[in-house]
Amino acid sequence: MGNRLSHHQSLFRNCVSCPDGFLRASVCALLVVPIFAMMLTAKPANQDQGSVDAVRPVSPEVATAPTRLKIILLKPSIRFEDVNGKPPRVKDTEEDYGRRLTEAAMKVVGPKAALLDESKLDAPVLQACGKLESLASRLARGEVNEEAAGELARLATFDEQYAVLVQFLRLKTGPWGSWSPITGQITSSMSSTLVQVALVSAKTGKVIWKGEQFVRKRLKPTDGGLSKALTLLYVDFDFK
Amino acid sequence: MRQRLNCSLMVLLLTGIGAMNCHAKNPPDPKFMAIQNISVLPIVDARAGDKKSVNMGDVQKTLIGLLNKKKHYPASAAGTSGEVGQIAVEDLESAVPSYVKKLGPADARWVMVICLDDVVSKWSFGSTGNAELSGFLFDKDSGELIWKGKGVGQAGQGGLMGMAMKGAMKGQALLEATQRLLKGMPDRPKPGK
Numbered sequence: 001m002g003n004r005l006s007h008h009q010s011l012f013r014n015c016v017s018c019p020d021g022f023l024r025a026s027v028c029a030l031l032v033v034p035i036f037a038m039m040l041t042a043k044p045a046n047q048d049q050g051s052v053d054a055v056r057p058v059s060p061e062v063a064t065a066p067t068r069l070k071i072i073l074l075k076p077s078i079r080f081e082d083v084n085g086k087p088p089r090v091k092d093t094e095e096d097y098g099r100r101l102t103e104a105a106m107k108v109v110g111p112k113a114a115l116l117d118e119s120k121l122d123a124p125v126l127q128a129c130g131k132l133e134s135l136a137s138r139l140a141r142g143e144v145n146e147e148a149a150g151e152l153a154r155l156a157t158f159d160e161q162y163a164v165l166v167q168f169l170r171l172k173t174g175p176w177g178s179w180s181p182i183t184g185q186i187t188s189s190m191s192s193t194l195v196q197v198a199l200v201s202a203k204t205g206k207v208i209w210k211g212e213q214f215v216r217k218r219l220k221p222t223d224g225g226l227s228k229a230l231t232l233l234y235v236d237f238d239f240k
Numbered sequence: 241m242r243q244r245l246n247c248s249l250m251v252l253l254l255t256g257i258g259a260m261n262c263h264a265k266n267p268p269d270p271k272f273m274a275i276q277n278i279s280v281l282p283i284v285d286a287r288a289g290d291k292k293s294v295n296m297g298d299v300q301k302t303l304i305g306l307l308n309k310k311k312h313y314p315a316s317a318a319g320t321s322g323e324v325g326q327i328a329v330e331d332l333e334s335a336v337p338s339y340v341k342k343l344g345p346a347d348a349r350w351v352m353v354i355c356l357d358d359v360v361s362k363w364s365f366g367s368t369g370n371a372e373l374s375g376f377l378f379d380k381d382s383g384e385l386i387w388k389g390k391g392v393g394q395a396g397q398g399g400l401m402g403m404a405m406k407g408a409m410k411g412q413a414l415l416e417a418t419q420r421l422l423k424g425m426p427d428r429p430k431p432g433k
Contacts, residue, residue, distance in 0.1 A: 083372055083390070083392050084390060084392060085389075085390040135330075137330060138328055138330050143328060145328070170288075174392065175392075175394065177364075177368075179365075179398065184366075184397060184398040184399055184402070185396055185397060185398065186364065186365060186366050186368055186396040186397065186398045186402065187368055187370075187394040187395070187396045188362065188364060188368040188370060188394075188396065190358075190370050190372070190392060190394070192288075192358070194288045194289070196288075212288065212289070214288045214289030214290070216360070
């Protein structure tokens, strides 16, 4: 920067010494002044990038979070389905899956925000949470409908810093893969596990963060695959 | 003794055939007979995870073709989902009359909503394709759901030839899923019969 400054000064001196120096000096000054102005106002490139990343939302409808969030961890919504519409045959209970989801959420969210204990919440807050739990399947994928927006607004009347963490798990059972030695036909399994989570602000009714993991396999609560999916689910969890 | 056994078998056979005929001649549901035209709304993409491109227009066209030719229902494609905007599966599963009335074009009475729940093709010891569809038929006049169904399709071929056919697996699975979906819908007699 020092070299560039002395270069500009010598250029200016040369201009002044010329016969029509005044005109040239004016032109030089016009050129140099904006350069100096730009140098003074410019910030280091990495600093600028960092600030952009910090405020960049995940998607157009996703908003940034207010500071000091008080996160209410809603009861995970678990759904067992069969691709053929038959009653699904799953040995594990909804509680088993729910426990795994809650543990994973607490492990990741706990150190980053004030995670509220549902048992210590007031009855009206609990009531609003209960209604939001019934809308968990759509809220967890980041879809806030009118009904949910109303409940979130009601929640915000108690405390504007409230946000809800909504979790949804869908276990789909279906036909297994097959192979026919006669025709050579093969099919692959249709079972799958879907886990969706969204952090929604009560004040704005907007999604602060959301995550999704879809595994084309029926995962049991004790499976390492579920642990891996839950780790990946929260890998980019942040709301600064 | 043998004659009596043969006679009993014959009676059993005839009774069976008679029962099958009776079943086939059951009068069709008046709710379905009243249908003048089904408006098939744009396919709802209800897939989770990575959403690879699928020609939804083709799925809609295939479905309309099957409704017309195999099931004998007059059907046409609707270009819009109607006042409801973006359709969510949850809204269809617990549809209330006020919601149903906003579905599809204003002048349509019978609207069919098809959700593409999943479609995938992959390589294994060959290649396979899976597809999953769910369908809902609403009567906007009464605001009620008159039919819903699910259809799954599985396609696949082993070996090197199967591997080369991966591109076609999605389409095959989707066609099978569409056929199976409509299988659960009551047939209408051919026009003029």
